[in-house]
Amino acid sequence: MMRLWKKAYVALIFLFLYAPIGVLIAQSFNASRYRGHWTGFTLQWYGELFQNEGILEALQNTITIGLSSAAVATLLGLVTCLALRGMGRRRRSVLMGVANIPLLNADIVTGISLMLLFLGLGLRLGYGTILMAHIVFNLPYVILCLMPQMLSLDRNCYDAARDLGATPLMAFRRVVLPELRPSLLAGFMLAFTMSADDFIITHFTKGAGIDTLPTEIYAELKLGIHPEMYALSTLVFVFVLVFAFLLFWNRKRMQIGQSAR
Amino acid sequence: MIKSAAMRHLFALPFLLWAALFIFVPLVFVGWYGLTGGDGQWSLANVGVLLQWEYARALELSILLALVSTLVCLLVSYPLCLILTERQRSHGALIFLLFILPMWMNSLLSTMAWQTILEKNGILNQFLRLLSLPDVTLINTPAAIVIGMIYNFLPYMVLPLYVSLSKINKNVIFAARDLGASSWQTFTRVILPLSLPGAISGITMVFIPSLTTFFISGLLGGNKVLLIGNIVEQEFTMAYDWHLGSGLSLVLMIFIIINMMLTAYFDRSEGQVKK
Amino acid sequence: MKKELIHLQGVSKSFDGHLVLDGLDLTIYENEFVTLLGPSGCGKTTTLRLIAGFEEPDTGVVLFDGQDITHVPPNRRQVNTVFQNYALFSHMDVSGNIAFGPKIHGKSRDYIKDKIRYALKLVNLDGYEHANIVDLSGGQQQRVAIARAIVNEPRVLLLDEPLSALDRKLRRSMQLELMKIKKELGITFVFVTHDQEEALSMSDTVVVMNQGYVQQIGTPESVYNEPENAFVADFIGDSNIVDGLMVHDKLVRIQGLDFDCVDVGFGNNRPVDVQIRPEDIELHKVREGALNGTVTKVIFEGMNYNITVRAGKIEWLVKSTRVYHTGDAVSLWVDPFNIQIMNKPESEDERAMEND
Numbered sequence: 001m002m003r004l005w006k007k008a009y010v011a012l013i014f015l016f017l018y019a020p021i022g023v024l025i026a027q028s029f030n031a032s033r034y035r036g037h038w039t040g041f042t043l044q045w046y047g048e049l050f051q052n053e054g055i056l057e058a059l060q061n062t063i064t065i066g067l068s069s070a071a072v073a074t075l076l077g078l079v080t081c082l083a084l085r086g087m088g089r090r091r092r093s094v095l096m097g098v099a100n101i102p103l104l105n106a107d108i109v110t111g112i113s114l115m116l117l118f119l120g121l122g123l124r125l126g127y128g129t130i131l132m133a134h135i136v137f138n139l140p141y142v143i144l145c146l147m148p149q150m151l152s153l154d155r156n157c158y159d160a161a162r163d164l165g166a167t168p169l170m171a172f173r174r175v176v177l178p179e180l181r182p183s184l185l186a187g188f189m190l191a192f193t194m195s196a197d198d199f200i201i202t203h204f205t206k207g208a209g210i211d212t213l214p215t216e217i218y219a220e221l222k223l224g225i226h227p228e229m230y231a232l233s234t235l236v237f238v239f240v241l242v243f244a245f246l247l248f249w250n251r252k253r254m255q256i257g258q259s260a261r
Numbered sequence: 262m263i264k265s266a267a268m269r270h271l272f273a274l275p276f277l278l279w280a281a282l283f284i285f286v287p288l289v290f291v292g293w294y295g296l297t298g299g300d301g302q303w304s305l306a307n308v309g310v311l312l313q314w315e316y317a318r319a320l321e322l323s324i325l326l327a328l329v330s331t332l333v334c335l336l337v338s339y340p341l342c343l344i345l346t347e348r349q350r351s352h353g354a355l356i357f358l359l360f361i362l363p364m365w366m367n368s369l370l371s372t373m374a375w376q377t378i379l380e381k382n383g384i385l386n387q388f389l390r391l392l393s394l395p396d397v398t399l400i401n402t403p404a405a406i407v408i409g410m411i412y413n414f415l416p417y418m419v420l421p422l423y424v425s426l427s428k429i430n431k432n433v434i435f436a437a438r439d440l441g442a443s444s445w446q447t448f449t450r451v452i453l454p455l456s457l458p459g460a461i462s463g464i465t466m467v468f469i470p471s472l473t474t475f476f477i478s479g480l481l482g483g484n485k486v487l488l489i490g491n492i493v494e495q496e497f498t499m500a501y502d503w504h505l506g507s508g509l510s511l512v513l514m515i516f517i518i519i520n521m522m523l524t525a526y527f528d529r530s531e532g533q534v535k536k
Numbered sequence: 537m538k539k540e541l542i543h544l545q546g547v548s549k550s551f552d553g554h555l556v557l558d559g560l561d562l563t564i565y566e567n568e569f570v571t572l573l574g575p576s577g578c579g580k581t582t583t584l585r586l587i588a589g590f591e592e593p594d595t596g597v598v599l600f601d602g603q604d605i606t607h608v609p610p611n612r613r614q615v616n617t618v619f620q621n622y623a624l625f626s627h628m629d630v631s632g633n634i635a636f637g638p639k640i641h642g643k644s645r646d647y648i649k650d651k652i653r654y655a656l657k658l659v660n661l662d663g664y665e666h667a668n669i670v671d672l673s674g675g676q677q678q679r680v681a682i683a684r685a686i687v688n689e690p691r692v693l694l695l696d697e698p699l700s701a702l703d704r705k706l707r708r709s710m711q712l713e714l715m716k717i718k719k720e721l722g723i724t725f726v727f728v729t730h731d732q733e734e735a736l737s738m739s740d741t742v743v744v745m746n747q748g749y750v751q752q753i754g755t756p757e758s759v760y761n762e763p764e765n766a767f768v769a770d771f772i773g774d775s776n777i778v779d780g781l782m783v784h785d786k787l788v789r790i791q792g793l794d795f796d797c798v799d800v801g802f803g804n805n806r807p808v809d810v811q812i813r814p815e816d817i818e819l820h821k822v823r824e825g826a827l828n829g830t831v832t833k834v835i836f837e838g839m840n841y842n843i844t845v846r847a848g849k850i851e852w853l854v855k856s857t858r859v860y861h862t863g864d865a866v867s868l869w870v871d872p873f874n875i876q877i878m879n880k881p882e883s884e885d886e887r888a889m890e891n892d
Contacts, residue, residue, distance in 0.1 A: 006344045010356070013341055017363045020374035020412065023384065024366065027374075035377050076275060083272035095273070097525065098280050104465065104521050106473035108490055109510050112497060113287030116507070120290055136283045156623030159590050162610040163617045164637035164688060171611075174636075178627040199369060199476065204497065217369045218476070225373070233370055240365040244358055 021237065028230035035225070045227040046235075052228045058216035059232065061127070062196050065212060069134035070142075070191035074184060076135070077142030081150040084143075096143070103140040110137060111204030118205060125207025133205040134198065138191035145187035149180055291514075294507035307508020316492065320512070323489040326403055327471035330410035334418040334467045335460065337411075342423045343452075357423060364416050372409050372480050379405050379481070401483035409477040414470055418463035425459025426452070461527045465520045473513055489513065538565040540602075541724055542587060542692065547596035549582055556582045558748040560596070564692075564726060569718055571727045571735040574745035575771065580728045581620075583745070584694050587726065589613050601691075611640075615692040616685035621701060622677045624669045630656075630680050631665040637688040655683035658717060675706050682717065692724040699734065711738055732772045736760060744768050765878050769811040776817070776852050780810035780877070788877060791848050793827055795870065799877040809878040814855040816874035819843070819866045826867040831860045 031040040049055065080099070084092050102110050114136065118129045157179060161171035177184075199214035206215055213232075220226055298304040310316045341360075345353045363371070378384045379399040386396045399405045429452065437447040475490035482488075489509060496506030542564040549557040557579045564570050572580035585591045586598060589610035597606045605613060616637070625633050631652050638648045656662050659679035664672075672680065678698060685693055695714075699707045715738055718725050729735055735742050736756040744751040744759055744767075752764045763769035766777050781789040785800040790810055802808055822828050829847030836842075843854045845866060852868060860866065 009340060010344060013337065014359070016412070017360065017415070019378060020371040021363055021366050023374040023377050024370055027377075035373075076279065079272050080276040083269055083276065086269040087273075095276070097521075098284065099276070101284050104469070104524070105517055106469050106513055108473045108475065108493060109291065109513055109517070110287075112493070112506065112510055113291045114283070115497070116290035116294060116503070117283070117287040132283070139279070154621065154623050156619040156621065157625060159588075159610070160617065160619055160623040160625075160684075161636070162590070163588055163615075164684070165611045165640040166636075167609075167611055170640065175625055179625070181627065193365070197364070197367065199367075214367055214369055217367060221369065221373065221480070225370075229370070233367055237362075237366050241362060244362060248355060248358060 024230055025234045025237075028227065028234045030227070030230075033224070033227055045231040049228040049231045049235075052226065054211075055213075055216065055226065055228055055232060058211045058213045061130075061210065062212040062214075065127070065131055065134055066192045066195040069131055069138050069195050070188050072135050073138035073142045073191045074188045077139055077146055077187060078180075078184065080139075081143060081146045084147065085150050085153075096147070099143050100140050102137045103144070107137075107198075107200035108204075111201040114201065115204040125205060126210050129205045129207065130202055130210070130212065133201050134195045137198070137201055138195055141190045141194055142187035145190055146180065146183050149183040153179060288514075291507045291510050294503050295511040296508070297504060299502075299504060307505050308512060310505065310508070311512060316489075316509075319487050319489045319492055322403070322486070323472050326407055326410065326488070327468050330407050330414065330471045331418075331464055331468045333407070333411055334415050335464065337415065338418045338422050338463065339460075342419060342426045345423060346427045346429075353427075357419075360419055361416055368413050369476060369480075372413065372477055375405070375409055375412065376400065376480055379408070400481065401485045403482070403486055405481040406478050406486060406488075409481045410467075410471045410474065413474075413477060414467040417466035417470075421459040421462040421466070422456060423459075425456045429455050458527055461524060465524050469517060469520060472516060538568075540564075541566045541568075541600070542726075543599040544583070544586065545597045545599065547583075547586060547593040547598065549579075549586065549591060549593050556748055557586075557593070560748070560750065562743065562750060562753075564724060565741075567722060567724055569715075569725045569727065569738060569740045570743060571729060571739035571741070572743050572745060573729060573732060573735040573772075574751075575730060577747075578745040579748040580730075580745050581696055584617075584696055584726060584728050587692070588615055588617050588694050614690055615694055616688050616690035617694040617696065618678075618681045618685050618698045620697045622681040622698075624677055624680060624684070626669050629665070629669065630661070630667050630672075633669065633680055634684045634687055636684065641688070651687045652683075655687045658686070658720065659683045660713070674701055675710065678702065678710060682714075686717070686721060690723065692726060693721075695725065695727045697728055697730070699729070700731075707734070714738065736772070744771065746771070762876060763811060763878065765881070766809045766811070769809075769876070769878065774814050774853060774855075776812045776814065778810050778812075778850055780808050782806045782808045782877065786872075788875065791827060791850060793825075795875060796872040797875040797877060798872055799875070802877055802879070807880055809880055811876040811878060812870055812874060814842070814853040815840075816870055817852065817854045818869045818871075819845070819854060819856055819858075819860065820869050822865045822867050826869065828865065828867045831862055831864040831866060834860055834862060 026038075027035055028045055029041050029043070030038055031042040031044070032038065084095060087095070111133070114129075114133045115125070118125060118132075123129055153176070157175055158171050161175040162168070166174065196212075197214065198212075199218060202212050202215050203218065206212070211219065217225065217229060220229065295307050296303060296305070298306055311320060345356055347353075348356065376383075380386075381396075381398070381400065383400070385399070389396060399408070433451060433455070434447060437451045438444075442450060473490045473493075475488065475494040478486055478488045478491055489512075493506050493509045493513070496502045496509070540563055542562075544560055544562040547557055547560040547562075548555070556577075560579070560583065562583070572583055574580050582591060586593055589605070589608060589612075592607060597604055599605065600613070600615075625636065628636070634652045634655055635648050638651055643651075652665060653662075656664060659682050661676060661679050661683065664676070664680075667676075669677065669680070678701075681698070682693075698714075699710050702710060711734060714725075714727075727735075727738065736759075739756055741753065742756050742759050743753050746767050752759050752768045754762075759768060760772055763772065763775075769775045769777055778790060782799075782802040782805070783789050783794065784804045785802075786797055788795050788797050788799075788808065788810060820826070827847050829845040829852065831843055832846045832851070833844035834841055837855075840855045840857045841859055843856055843860055845852045845854055845868060847868065854868070
């Protein structure tokens, strides 16, 4: 009885989480341009997606900004974490607190404050300002991913490499960096995801004439969403779904392989 | 690894410069705009607008809706995470993954999909008609906004809560039962206090975006329900009164600072327990 | 003839204002098995790290084979280290770990392959070339750590509490194996431990350290049988350490009774510390004029009984194979040869040295 209740509870939350996604996926196959009216099945929007320059350009911006902001944030985060590791507890927690401000602050306030900064510096809002803003809010995510592993990293591993003949640079490149790779990767992926999904901060720092996918969607909301956007979102979601499951199965298989040995 | 203090400072330098330029200076800008008038003179008028009924009402409603959605997220997440942690590790992780995946759907689009579900002739009402039940009016009401908030921010509650619950050593729970606690007592006296840090970080991570959202209320509240986030957004993108927008942002920051202090406090007490 | 290999001269080192080593002088000879023994915080690991090159002394010099290596970085020293908790590179397999050093030194593939095979054979891990580090047991990881260090043909192998993470039985067998490896390689071993049994059973030379000072250097037998001060006596094995008065050569007064002993040169009527091992005390029937007492506690220990005897104000610890009961009246007797006389610390400084 208890088990049934639990299953029903989990299922209900699943329904809540996936209902809108189901609606969006259905929309991408809907012949009608208008949401809420089902007039028949079509693949038309998937075909037209690749001719819609506005959407493709927004997609390109999203990907390039996502990759480069994640890369810069990961690099900056790595250097910062290396410095934090060597610090005393007090100074470290103060600096971590500062680093976390963009994470704890409301997106709208971060967005506004950055917009005021960029305009105050006399910059023109555009690709560059979006990129900088994304690095700002990505950095705490990278530090969040990296810091635990940086702190638990056995200092002896570095010493062992030195002991075996490596120069400091070699020891860092061949031992420290590979040991940190899982969390560097996690930080990079999380940063990319956050960047690609961000609407609010981009909204305030983007200026006219440039859009990422979320701001493009926002602009379309008022006039009605192009159905191609549903098609694109469905594709992205399915891609992430497949990717996540591959990752999951792969990890599980490895675990089973390990315990079998 | 980095032994000399000079080297350590050199490595910290990029971050310190970065933080000064992109974290502190921008907040100074907000403060300056918020506390001056259009004529550049110091003034409290931008904060003082909260004495006007229209603004006070928006802030009050924002706080109320954020509190409700945070509370619902908390109440929904606890049983969910407890059920998930009961499962085998890999099994639980798979279900957990399924809970996180919806975050990859663009939040504007999925919020709009809720419009399709909740509207007058939407999917929900059509389903109710199929069962010969009366219609419900949700769209353009605060209830719809709360649903949108819960949908968007539930993962932020589930994530930290699941992590802190799964960290609890199972033997601690067995020990509580062994010492005579009922399952309810075990929950309130052992599991709840141990998972408090996760819950606190979940609460801040849901409350702040709920309090300051503007697109959820814009999409699901129509123009009938105005939240403080909507007003701020409009001051910047439509009315171009940056001073007023900044002043209201300053008010929002008071809540954020309270939140940060709360998190810091519980972080510290968690550290003390670990000792 | 013993040849000096490592020489630490007046080495001091402090961390955050806390003095860990104070004017340490230490000589390590070629092909010796030296153990640095002491409680945690005594400076033994710091001494090892100074030799390895991970730390530089605040003052003093480190000589290696007559050359000053005080400021030579670790990658340019002819020593290798086996770390506490092993510090294996978890992103590489077993042969990746072992090949790390030779690769950096630009050795050929064939050479490295041969070396890996030889090293794995030496540590009894043949066939484990491609095993994952995380899949290995603690004992196996230990062996990989040793193999990784010795493939570089160091002149000195430094071992930092390498056995502390292993269980008792495994530790015993690894001790034997380490001694075998040492024999095979014919190089100097510097071993750090807080386990006195380990130190006594493996080493040629034991260096007993406390609070940054060397307390005694000697063979395992000499530090056990002839401790130079109360700290060494107390730290190594169980001991009764009591106040005594050296009446004159070969006669010491303990608890008002005169005992014959064999020590000379402590002067007349001088207060001294007297050490007597519990296994050296014999229990006899109560007798007039002897040190008499009452049994207050008896604990069975497997090999023997641990018996506490209260005589006057002092509780004596006695090991005996015969059983006694609480309340038994007994008399204590010690062979003069087994009474060890030690100088009392004279200055404040010396007293501080001996505070545990």
